């Protein structure tokens with residue numbers, strides 16, 4: 001997968017159908033030459049014609065060749081020698097100089113992939129991937145930069161990160177360190193990002209690239225509702241099923257930046273990594289800094305091809321959790337059923353009402369601890385409120401067992417309420433700037449996870465509950481972003497390390513908890529999908545996709561999220577109507593159809609349902625169980641985008657192609673509409689499929705090229721879920737049912 005051609009001084013990284021080429025030029029600088037369709041090894045230096053460009057300074061030791069870093073494609077550009085684009089990396093020497101000159105000193109190619117200490121990362125053995133470590137060095141600073149590249153054999157994925165080591169005897173300041181830099185010699189792309197807000201996460205947006213810099217970033221201390229750590233660069237004619245696209249993401253949950261810079265010669269530089277905004281890291285003598293890992297995907301099979309590479313990485317190479325590929329519980333969550341207004345009797349009645357519905361786990365959400373009856377108190381006091389629950393959690397857990405359910409519990413461990421014993425004991429444990437009154441958000445402050453004693457407290461607070469009770473599922477919430485950056489645990493010259501140290505502290509706690517309690521399924525949440533990223537998914541294989549449970553809004557949220565994450569990472573629940581976030585009334589069937597095929601559950605009180613709705617739950621849970629393997633192992637295809645019109649359609653296909661489900665949704669009804677026809681994807685071309693709901697049998701290649709027509713739908717917010725099963729009988733003459 002990875003070779004170094006000595007004569008050409010070039011590295012060739014071959015993934016499933018792409019090749020990535022770098023070259024060490026005469027003076028030791030490392031250039032990027034190519035990432036595209038697979039090619040044989042060949043010296044590509046001929047592509048650079050070294051025009052002598054005005055205002056592009058030439059390098060001091062290559063002036064006769066007109067080498068200018070202003071016009072060449074650098075692999076990991078530093079600041080100072082004529083490259084006027086955004087550098088990948090900036091370091092400051094004690095004398096204030098920020099100039100750095102990295103030259104190649106050697107490399108190492110190893111099978112498999114090394115672990116990255118302290119950071120979530122992809123994992124692969126020697127049959128699945130090869131890793132290249134490329135050593136660069138600045139002699140004057142005595143600084144070493146190692147670039148790591150892992151190439152995955154069966155995917156079109158390269159992952160990258162950098163390790164920066166100070167080998168000198170003096171202190172250096174790291175001002176910026178991207179995980180990856182990517183150069184394209186053209187900018188004939190459109191940029192796709194996932195922007196949003198609380199309750200409106202990951203709305204897909206496609207815009208032309210323009211000259212100058214476009215940044216996709218978070219400064220909130222979390223990967224954020226507002227912009228996900230993701231960017232795709234698609235050719236203008238690339239669609240869901242065809243065309244070339246490059247996708248980038250980060251295995252990181254904090255402040256990030258992905259930038260796209262189009263220069264004077266229409267070339268594009270893309271970089272991804274920790275956000276340099278308010279970042280500075282002191283590298284003492286002998287210290288090293290490791291960037292988060294970046295994921296780079298290339299697809300020529302359209303946006304679905306890109307997404308399927310991300311999805312396969314999640315499934316095969318990301319989370320060590322035993323749940324990644326294992327069946328997930330069908331949960332009922334108490335939040336929208338009762339909010340803070342519950343006691344033991346109410347919960348027991350709720351649990352009892354689930355008997356026989358096919359729901360297997362009851363999750364007790366916010367409000368079970370301290371004296372928390374609303375969101376103004378008690379975060380940090382993780383002891384059961386025995387006024388509400390006189391028999392502690394045991395009374396509830398026993399009731400769950402009696403009704404054949406497991407028990408799950410909500411925590412928000414990273415936070416502290418000013419009205420809490422924890423805050424009264426340790427006011428210095430929250431993030432705050434000396435002399436300033438910290439800003440509150442949802443009446444709470446953020447614990448300073450850069451401090452070891454705070455990490456220890458948090459790990460023990462959660463562990464003691466998990467040790468005491470039989471808990472199979474934890475919903476880990478985080479309901480505000482970080483402000484008032486300041487830590488009493490860090491000296492003045494290290495305060496700008498806090499945002500990253502917070503995330504490292506969080507990862508350390510999650511590593512401890514997930515290792516100590518491997519039987520617990522952790523679900524991530526941050527007001528829904530405010531921290532939905534590959535970093536959190538490493539520890540917690542699923543995330544509450546959005547606090548917005550409205551089925552119509554969920555079409556866009558789940559469609560947008562699928563650009564990056566598979567359905568097995570997205571929790572989707574059926575909730576009550578009128579919907580608590582939008583006030584919309586949607587058919588019960590629509591709510592089920594939109595959530596089926598994702599980590600399924602309910603967010604309502606069955607005691608308030610009609611007998612028909614209760615019967616519908618039984619049907620939905622049975623269907624979920626039948627289709628669960630499609631979610632865990634199958635492929636997901638977006639067919640028709642809700643961002644472009646009144647319809648939405650997606651499809652899931654089992655790994656062997658024998659079973660598929662198709663969701664079709666029409667948002668608003670209109671009188672006398674055209675007949676929609678849907679062309680499917682991912683089927684076995686020569687196999688016959690029976691569509692249960694239409695009583696129709698057709699070959700896969702016909703369904704993928706001609707498609708099938710959607711029957712008449714009545715009313716707003718209508719959906720149909722179609723089931724396709726491989727049919728082993730003889731073909732019949734077909735008429736489509738209306």
Ligand code: GLA
Pocket residue numbers: 335365366410477479525526527528544547
């Ligand atoms: C957040 C979560 C919700 C719920 C509440 C509880 O908003 O996203 O699902 O758990 O907190 O306070």
